[in-house]
Amino acid sequence: MLDIRQGEAVHRRGFVIGKLNKIVNLVTMLEASVETRVRFAETDAMGVTYHGNYLPWFEMARVAMLDKIGYPYRELEKDGFLLPVLE
Numbered sequence: 001m002l003d004i005r006q007g008e009a010v011h012r013r014g015f016v017i018g019k020l021n022k023i024v025n026l027v028t029m030l031e032a033s034v035e036t037r038v039r040f041a042e043t044d045a046m047g048v049t050y051h052g053n054y055l056p057w058f059e060m061a062r063v064a065m066l067d068k069i070g071y072p073y074r075e076l077e078k079d080g081f082l083l084p085v086l087e
Contacts, residue, residue: 032065055085 034057042053062083066073076083 030065030069032061032068034060034064036060059085 036057038049038053042049044050063073066076073083
């Protein structure tokens, strides 16, 4: 759980997550986009992509979003945070 105090994100255990200060406004929606080519193997005979193939693309966008705010996923994990993907 995060708490915002004087522009800093503070974890419930009390330590300041200074890197999250780069997010100017946590209330607004962050956006990131990634262009990728849909491979032939990811489509059926009609050229439609199976819905299960979207998850890796969502992961690519999530990594791009973290890079955009200056807090790469590897650094996030190093600081003890994980972003699990749930259905």
